[in-house]
C-alpha cells in the first residue's frame with residue numbers, strides 16, 4: 001500500500017460516481033486495494049482443536065484457515081495442486097487431513113502433500129516436497145486475519161492508535177455467539193464503507209441512534225482506522241427496545257466506567273469494522289462480489305456472562321441494530337442509484353467529514369483514475 005506523500009488537489013471532494021459500478025475500475029481495485037488488505041477470517045475460538053477450519057471467499061480466491069497439530073493456525077489456498085479443484089467445501093468444519101474430492105490428493109494440516117494415488121506414475125513427483133500455497137496470516141487480539149498480497153503494515157500497526165481503547169474488551173477471550181449474518185446487497189462495496197464511516201447522517205437518518213446517543217456522536221480518522229462512538233444518554237427512549245436496553249444493560253465490571261455505556265465503532269481500511277458494545281463485539285466486512293454486488297458478513301462474539309439482563313441486552317442490541325441496518329440499506333441503495341446518474345458530479349466534503357476524506361485520499365493515491373469525473377474512454381463499458 002502506497003504512502004500518501006503528495007497533496008491531493010481533490011481533497012475537498014468526494015469520489016466520482018463511475019467508480020461505484022465500473023468493471024475495469026473494480027478489477028484494478030481488487031489488485032491494488034483489496035488483495036493487499038487484511039481480512040478477518042474468524043477468531044481463534046472458532047477453531048479450538050487441531051483440524052478445525054474456516055474457509056473464506058474473497059475476490060475470486062478461496063482461503064482455508066486450519067489449526068495444525070502443533071496448535072498453530074495457518075492459512076492456505078483452498079485449491080488442489082493437481083487439477084485446481086477446490087479442496088474444502090462449507091464455511092467451517094473439522095478434518096484430520098485435507099483430501100481432494102476429485103482425485104484424492106491428500107494434504108496434512110500443515111498443508112504438505114502427503115498422499116497421491118498411484119504416485120509412482122507421476123514422473124518426478126516427490127511427496128513432502130509440495131505444499132499448498134501459504135497465505136499470510138496475523139492473529140490480532142484473537143482475531144485471525146489473512147491477506148492475499150503482502151507488503152503493507154501489519155494489523156497491529158494499523159490498529160495501534162486504538163489498541164488502548166480495545167484493550168479492556170478482552171478480545172482474545174471472546175467466544176462466537178453463534179450469530180452469523182450474510183446479506184447480499186446490490187451496491188458497490190465502497191458505498192457500504194462510505195456509509196459506515198459517515199457521522200453526519202446519524203442525527204438525520206437514524207432516529208433510534210439519535211434517541212440513544214442524543215446529539216453527541218464522535219468521529220475521528222486515524223491513518224488506517226476510522227473511529228466513531230456514541231454514549232447512551234440517561235433519558236429513557238420513547239422506543240420500547242431502546243428503553244429496555246438502556247435500563248437492562250448491566251454493568252460490565254472489566255470495562256472502565258466511561259466505556260460501560262459506550263457504543264464504539266472501528267473501521268479498518270478498507271472494508272472491515274468492529275462494532276464494540278459493552279455487551280458484545282461484532283465484526284463486519286463488506287465483501288465485494290462484483291462492481292455492483294457486495295456481501296455484508298457480520299459475526300457476533302461475546303464474553304461468557306450468564307446474567308439474564310445481559311442475555312436480554314444482547315437480544316435488544318440485535319433488535320435495535322436490525323432497524324439501523326434497515327435504514328442504512330435503504331440509504332446506500334439510494335446513493336448507488338443516484339451515483340449512476342449522468343449528472344452526478346463528485347460532491348463537496350465538509351471539513352468534519354474526516355473519514356470519507358481519508359478514504360477518498362487513499363483511494364486516489366492508489367488509483368489516480370479515481371480523480372477523473374468520468375471513466376477514461378478505454379475503461380468504459
Ligand SMILES: [Fe+2]
Nearest residue numbers: 195201206328
Ligand atoms: Fe447509518
